[in-house]
Amino acid sequence: MEALKTFESGVLTEERPGAVKPPADLWKRHKGGLVIVECPQRIPCNPCNTSCPAGAILDFNDINDLPAIDYEKCTGCALCVAKCPGLACFVADLTFGEGSALMKLPYEMLPVPAKGDSVKCLGRTGETVCDGRVENVTEPHKDRTRVVHVSIPADKVNDVRAIRVV
Ligand code: SF4
Ligand code: SF4
Structure with a gap:
């Protein structure tokens, strides 16, 4: 019953099939980052698969089906981040700098942040996790979502899933 309640809340609170994190040893040395997918519910949807140019x-x-990843193929390009209608794909690059990581996050709000801006980084329930710095913003094309690249403390990559412009 408790598990059902958790599932119905829409907030991911535990490891589940379809919520996929990169393997730690590959993640820490992979330049460009690797995808994190948090899509644990069976729904008729597959743009993550059809948009991925690497077959990852x-x-x-x-x-x-729930998404499954071949992490040896992922380049961290974030095309799936821009295409996923559920905003369930994220990329984290642990090689960005000493003690810091680069998150590539979907962003569909206004105002749009600019490179160099300080932003609040939010967790899955909208709580503030840490401060971040905007490193890049990719403009949306066609039906894609804007992707904001934000540098954050490396130990927050499993918690930060959105930003708020301050
Ligand atoms: S980040 Fe790029 S290569 Fe990796 S799964 Fe997403 S679309 Fe594919
Ligand atoms: S595109 Fe997004 S919502 Fe759709 S199956 Fe893939 S990860 Fe899930």
Whole structure:
């Protein structure tokens, strides 16, 4: 019953199939970052798979399948971040700097931040996790979402999932 309640809340609170983190040894040395996918519910959706130019998000047998990743193929390009309608894909680059990481986060709000801005970095329930610095903003193309690149303390990559412009 408790597990059902957690699931219905829409907030990911535990490791589940479809919520996929990179393997630690590859993640810490992979320049450009690796994708994190937090999509644990079976829904008819697959743009993460169809947008990935590297074949890192494995083909679905069924449109309702949960995403599965071949991390040896992921380049951290963040095209899936821009295409996922559920805002469930993120990229984290642990090689960005000493003690810091670069998060590539989907962003559909206004105002749009600019490079160099300080922003509040938020967790899954909208709580403030830490401060971040905007390093880049990719403009949306066609039906894609804007992607904001934010540098944060490296130990926050499993917590930061959004930003708030201050
Ligand atoms: S970050 Fe790029 S290479 Fe990695 S899964 Fe997403 S689209 Fe594919
Ligand atoms: S595109 Fe996003 S919401 Fe759709 S299956 Fe992939 S990760 Fe889930």
